[in-house]
Amino acid sequence: MYHKRIKQFPEDFLFGAATSAFQVEGAADIDGRGVAVHDLQPKKEGITDFSVASDHYHHYKEDIALMKELGLKAYRLSLSWVRIMPDGKNVNPKGIEFYDRLLQEVVDNDMEPIVTIYHFEYPQALVDAYGGWSSREAIEDFEKFAAVLFENFGDRVNYWLTINEQDHLLKIPSRLGFPEEIDGKEYLKLAEQVNYNMCVATARVIKLCHEVLPHAQIGPVINPMYGIPNSNKPEDVIATMEFNELSTFYITELHCRGRFSPIHWKYMEDRDVVPEIFEEDLELMKANKPDFLGMNYYLNQTVAASQQDAIAYHEKSVFIVEEPGVYTVTDNPNIVQTDWGWNICPEGMKLAIMDFYNRYQLPVLITENGLGAHDELKDEQVEDDYRIEYIHNHLAQIKDCIGLGYPVIGYCAWSFIDLVSGREGMDKRYGFIYVNRDNDDLKDMRRIKKKSFYWYQTIIEERGESL
Numbered sequence: 001m002y003h004k005r006i007k008q009f010p011e012d013f014l015f016g017a018a019t020s021a022f023q024v025e026g027a028a029d030i031d032g033r034g035v036a037v038h039d040l041q042p043k044k045e046g047i048t049d050f051s052v053a054s055d056h057y058h059h060y061k062e063d064i065a066l067m068k069e070l071g072l073k074a075y076r077l078s079l080s081w082v083r084i085m086p087d088g089k090n091v092n093p094k095g096i097e098f099y100d101r102l103l104q105e106v107v108d109n110d111m112e113p114i115v116t117i118y119h120f121e122y123p124q125a126l127v128d129a130y131g132g133w134s135s136r137e138a139i140e141d142f143e144k145f146a147a148v149l150f151e152n153f154g155d156r157v158n159y160w161l162t163i164n165e166q167d168h169l170l171k172i173p174s175r176l177g178f179p180e181e182i183d184g185k186e187y188l189k190l191a192e193q194v195n196y197n198m199c200v201a202t203a204r205v206i207k208l209c210h211e212v213l214p215h216a217q218i219g220p221v222i223n224p225m226y227g228i229p230n231s232n233k234p235e236d237v238i239a240t241m242e243f244n245e246l247s248t249f250y251i252t253e254l255h256c257r258g259r260f261s262p263i264h265w266k267y268m269e270d271r272d273v274v275p276e277i278f279e280e281d282l283e284l285m286k287a288n289k290p291d292f293l294g295m296n297y298y299l300n301q302t303v304a305a306s307q308q309d310a311i312a313y314h315e316k317s318v319f320i321v322e323e324p325g326v327y328t329v330t331d332n333p334n335i336v337q338t339d340w341g342w343n344i345c346p347e348g349m350k351l352a353i354m355d356f357y358n359r360y361q362l363p364v365l366i367t368e369n370g371l372g373a374h375d376e377l378k379d380e381q382v383e384d385d386y387r388i389e390y391i392h393n394h395l396a397q398i399k400d401c402i403g404l405g406y407p408v409i410g411y412c413a414w415s416f417i418d419l420v421s422g423r424e425g426m427d428k429r430y431g432f433i434y435v436n437r438d439n440d441d442l443k444d445m446r447r448i449k450k451k452s453f454y455w456y457q458t459i460i461e462e463r464g465e466s467l
Helices: 056-070 093-108 124-130 137-153 166-171 184-212 234-257 262-271 279-287 346-360 385-404 451-461
Strands: 014-018 074-078 112-118 159-164 217-222 227-229 293-296 301-305 327-330 364-368 408-414 433-435 447-449
Touching: 014 112, 014 364, 014 451, 056 093, 056 447, 056 451, 074 093, 074 159, 074 408, 093 112, 093 137, 112 137, 112 364, 124 137, 137 184, 159 166, 159 184, 159 364, 166 184, 166 217, 166 234, 184 217, 184 234, 184 262, 184 279, 217 234, 217 364, 227 234, 234 262, 234 279, 234 301, 234 327, 234 346, 293 346, 346 364, 346 385, 385 408, 385 451
Parallel strands: 014 074, 014 408, 074 112, 112 159, 159 217, 217 293, 227 301, 293 364, 364 408
Antiparallel strands: 301 327, 433 447
């Protein structure tokens, strides 16, 4: 379809960047911070843990000054549950004080804070007490945590995000504090209950936010790996539709419509993993849908029909390459990949934005998008043209969507500054700012602006006119 492109992004478009508390803050054992599930995971050989990270806890004023220099209109951050409530239930005043200072610094520098309530950092104490998200008690504790945040910081936050990448959490048992060796069918049943409980908790928190912060908007963060068919065979097109339902829309149907999609329901019935459901929960979800959908987009997938004809239980992983009897993920020679084998397909972001809005008539906020790479510091410079190209091409697709009439609130690049990648430590860098440390040596933790910093600064200044 040919259409006239818009010249610039709208004036109120939120050009931003993102981090998460446990990947950037460090200071893991000071000022009363509690133990999160990830703190107890075995350390990978040669890969750093999250105990120091980028030491944002001690550098936040310097880092926010750099955000201001970059020209950010918004900063997406998360608030550590275990820093604020070390045991998941009782408030730590020093945690409140830290985030009070941090958020005030963001606001004082004319940036919109976009706050994630729960970004992977779950209190181990709640897992020990009742199994964490597998129990309905988790719904109550999540609502109580959100209430503390709304009470203390709601005067400065207009955009809230409930749970980051719920789908991601469900695919990795350790993210939930469960043992990795858990049986496949047992874990699938557990994951379906966790998913349901998280959706109920999200609806509870949306309702609370609308009651106590009528000025604010709130939504979940979804991580679509939007599927496209491997061929023009009807069976591959159908498999792709089923892939998108079972990898993305099974969550948003509950969030936005308070119902299970037919494909998801059939999937659960066939495998005998239907969770415990209450009619009042579904009514709650129907009555309290999100104001917008947060979207973390990194890659798409190419999908074909599975050639297996029997149910099997897939390996527990973020990237499920096959759902036996339903679909299989295939290689695509038309799509290039990153050093970690992630497809680079900006068009997949456009497809996801359009599909989200066509289904739910809700605006989208891009909450993460970026390129992880082996950045090299040479003569105090990082020439990351590959990152510039990646973000340029994705922003161009967003600009195209807005030109077509699809509402997109803003774009938060992942990440503002180098931080500890969930599985690759400091080897995989995403930031506009280089942090002078590696996995084994903290060095001097200096902040060094990459080439992409100056490029994004120009894009923000001109509101994307050159895209």
